Amino acid sequence: MKKSILIISLLLVASVVIASPSFGYLASGKGGSLESSYGGVSLGLVFEPFTMGIAKVETSINIGPDSIKGFCVNDYNISFSTPIFYILSPFDFLFTNKMIWAPQLGVSVGWNASFQFQYGASLSLLHFEEPRFRFDYLAPFIVTHDFKKFGWGFEVLKITYMF
Amino acid sequence: MKRILLIVLVFCVLLVSPLVASSFDYSLFWGPAIMDFTYPGVSMSYGMNFGLTKSLELSLWGTSTLTPKFFGDNRVGLELDYALLGVRTTSTAVVGSGINMLVGGGIMASTNNSYNLFIPTDVFLSLSTLTVGNPILERRERLAKLVVSYNWFQNKVGVIFNIALFDYYLTGTWRDYR
Numbered sequence: 001m002k003k004s005i006l007i008i009s010l011l012l013v014a015s016v017v018i019a020s021p022s023f024g025y026l027a028s029g030k031g032g033s034l035e036s037s038y039g040g041v042s043l044g045l046v047f048e049p050f051t052m053g054i055a056k057v058e059t060s061i062n063i064g065p066d067s068i069k070g071f072c073v074n075d076y077n078i079s080f081s082t083p084i085f086y087i088l089s090p091f092d093f094l095f096t097n098k099m100i101w102a103p104q105l106g107v108s109v110g111w112n113a114s115f116q117f118q119y120g121a122s123l124s125l126l127h128f129e130e131p132r133f134r135f136d137y138l139a140p141f142i143v144t145h146d147f148k149k150f151g152w153g154f155e156v157l158k159i160t161y162m163f
Numbered sequence: 164m165k166r167i168l169l170i171v172l173v174f175c176v177l178l179v180s181p182l183v184a185s186s187f188d189y190s191l192f193w194g195p196a197i198m199d200f201t202y203p204g205v206s207m208s209y210g211m212n213f214g215l216t217k218s219l220e221l222s223l224w225g226t227s228t229l230t231p232k233f234f235g236d237n238r239v240g241l242e243l244d245y246a247l248l249g250v251r252t253t254s255t256a257v258v259g260s261g262i263n264m265l266v267g268g269g270i271m272a273s274t275n276n277s278y279n280l281f282i283p284t285d286v287f288l289s290l291s292t293l294t295v296g297n298p299i300l301e302r303r304e305r306l307a308k309l310v311v312s313y314n315w316f317q318n319k320v321g322v323i324f325n326i327a328l329f330d331y332y333l334t335g336t337w338r339d340y341r
Contacts, residue, residue, distance in 0.1 A: 029195040030205065032231075033230055036203070037203045065201050071201075093301075138207075154230055156206075156207060157326075
């Protein structure tokens with residue numbers, strides 16, 4: 001009996017996740033510096049298990065010129081982000097449609113161009129959402145691989161399309 | 164250096180004020196930029212656009228690096244563009260075509276010269292491959308804009324590429340023709 005209740009409960013929880021999953025892909029212009037400086041295009045996939053973009057998971061790869069290695073894969077990241085708040089956007093002039101303004105706080109793990117493990121944190125104050133599209137403007141991030149030396153960068157524009 | 168920047172700013176304000184008063188439409192814009200395809204960083208373009216006629220527009224823009232040095236390399240351009248696919252605005256409440264293409268050219272100032280001063284250094288040609296939207300609609304996106312410049316101090320060709328520039332029109336929109 002207890003087992004059945006547990007299974008049903010798990011299924012109910014899983015149904016919430018499965019009923020509202022949203023998958024998407026993203027493209028962004030991103031550049032930063034730690035031991036070398038780089039800039040390029042990031043391409044990636046997004047998974048939003050819950051509504052309102054809570055606990056969003058992204059994985060992306062950045063390709064472009066690096067100051068030491070030349071044209072290469074600059075980083076590979078898996079990031080987790082969540083909105084700080086979620087309100088109707090007061091910036092009506094920016095978009096034709098009504099948008100949600102949901103600044104995001106995120107953390108990431110991944111590898112840099114030298115295949116060193118790295119950690120990062122990001123803050124996207126200008127994150128806007130509509131049912132299909134997400135837009136991030138001028139989102140700064142910090143990155144480190146040893147917690148002694150820190151680098152920083154910007155995601156200038158990120159566009160995400162959700163299926 | 165600060166004095167020169169101040170003079171440039173005052174000059175810009177003096178230049179811009181009558182344009183705002185007399186132009187068909189006026190917009191502010193920004194967008195991500197790539198300064199030379201081998202540059203290891205990201206940049207941003209920003210500026211103002213003035214509709215001079217139904218086919219011509221004047222743009223005063225800047226492009227600055229964001230990484231690795233925040234506003235480390237700054238360029239300011241004055242650009243005249245011509246709409247290739249019909250009028251860029253109908254100047255009426257009728258929206259007209261939302262698709263266009265712009266070709267233009269102008270002069271650019273930067274510190275990329277032997278004096279290390281912020282002075283005119285380049286002439287350039289530009290092509291905005293596709294524009295979506297128009298002043299009447301209040302918004303316009305200029306997609307895949309390529310600027311090819313020639314620096315006569317360094318005898319060097321440069322490139323600025325904007326994957327998208329977002330125009331937000333303050334005047335000359337449908338609200339003004341109601």
